[in-house]
Amino acid sequence: MKKHQVTIIDIAKELNLSKSTVSRVLTGHANVSIKTREAVLELAEKLDYQKNMLAIGLISKKTNTIGIIVPEFSSSYFPQIVIAAQEVATQAGYNTVFSQSNETYETEVANTKVMLANQVDGILISITRETRNYDHLKVFERKGIPIVFFNRVCDEMKVPKVIVDDFEGAFNAVDYLIKSGRKRIAHLAGPASLKISANRLEGYKSALRKNNMVIDEELIISYNLEVSKVKIYINHLLSLENPPDAIFAVNDPTAIEAIQIIKKKGLRIPEDIAIIGFSNDYASDLIAPSLTTVAQPISEIGSTAAQLLIEQINRDVSDWKAVTKVLKTELIIRNSS
Template sequence: MKRHQITIVDIAKELNLSKSTVSRALTGHPSVNAVTRQAVLDLAEKLDYQRNMLAISLVTRKTNTIGIIVPEFTSSYFPNITIGAQEVASKAGYNTVICQSNETYETEVANTKVMLANQVDGVLVSITKETKNFDHLKIFQRKGIPIVFFNRVCDEMDVPKVIVDDYDGAFRAVNHLIERGRKRIAHLSGPPSLKISEKRLNGYKAALRKNNIELDEDLVIPYDLNLDKVHIYVNHLLNLPHPPDAIFAINDPTAIEIIQVVKKRGLQVPEDIAVVGFSNDFASGLIHPSLTTVSQPVKEIGGTAAQLLIDQISRDVSEWKSIIRVLKTELIVRNSS
């Protein structure tokens, strides 16, 4: 037998209130006193009432939904950022629609269409390694839908951004290796298309300069974040006439793969070659040896980005164009260095 769908009329009859009063109570209208509002909410929960969000959005022009687009979910980094964003969004009364782009531009474009189809009130975005054209993201601006970038950002768009100090984090990571006596430090860097790759590379170079170590271009290898290729680059470095005594990696998944390749070559970490990553991924403290890494405040990144987005939604977007929040990193020294 088909179950009766609870409506506003049912709640109104039960509490002897008008439909308009119940409707205003359910949407948090200030004209309804706190006692009445709570009575309506309690009964709605008891009866398992489901609000018609489409009808509400037609009246309020809001869906109370924000979108989150991330490039991948293969490590713990972006899931934890998403959790931080969801916690802030939920407290503010927003639902979330989450899409991951599988590190491809085409999927990212498709994900933006999903967000537009769901009529999100705003969107948080971290771009893929392939993204060089941003027309699909500029659509949100043209439609007056607030957008905030985090981690991997687009400099072409004058919107709020939340990043960490990648330059300083990389500088301290490489300086740490030098303080441990390492002189030939290689860097397996990320795609040049990503600003985080550029900033971490610049931090690496600055640490070398500070310690009067000449940059050896043969020790710097940019790659596309495809972990299947790490063994090719690491073996190339180890086969050099003067191989490195340390490697600083663009991120933790890369660093963990480096450790596995080094061990397969019969070398010891850190005795023969030290390894440092970036992100403090969940697995970095579990592998052997445990990974020295640059920790990022991932939940704070997500929470800060979500709050900036919610502030935009509730205020004039133009007030927030120049905001860039730069969060600090922390060097976590473990056994790989």
């Protein structure tokens, strides 16, 4: 015979309490007497109660669950953000559900539908490289579910965002290369659809202008962040009549792949060509030579985004604040430059 799953209603009937009171106890709310809390928790343990967050949500209008959607898990960047965000959420009494979109718009849309079906109280998201339509995200606003963007953001939506100063980070990296004597600095840029790509490209160009160097469009290659394609672009740059003596990459995975390819060609790094990445991925200090990179405060991005989301959840919709937190980067000099 199938065992009956204990519900909030069972506990409420046994203790002669309202369902909402039991729900408040089981979701960690403070406005319940100590005596009632102890009675509910004792009975819940005795009956082997398992939380059904959707059932709780029907009663309290909240599930105490936060959704997190990231574009990929192939590097250490987004997992570190998720860990930091989850820690803040847990401390505040929230569960987290997360998914990755595999850098495809269709999967991102499907992920948001899953989050809605799970009745999340709010959502943290970094969009894919393909995302140009935001209707699936505006649904959350219409339903009164707060949303916070981080890293890759949507300017169309007036909601909280957590970003780093991509322009300044790129500027400092390229300025350092110039001051190190590099004359022809190439840039492997990200897709124009991503604001982080545009800001890093502009930082690259601004550093060249500041140092009275010509912006050579032949040395700028934008690509869709598929690392398997980096070999094509590196081969192209090295085959130029006047090849670059330095490369500034849009992110660390691109820079690390470039190092591997250039080493196989027998060129010396940094003697023949210097390389700088962006993000301070875990692998950047393990590769040989170690990668000079623009470090982002990754844990701070995750924790700040989670804090902003929880603040929004606890406010009335009319009091939502579309703040943008801009965090600083740091240039970490290693052996590749």
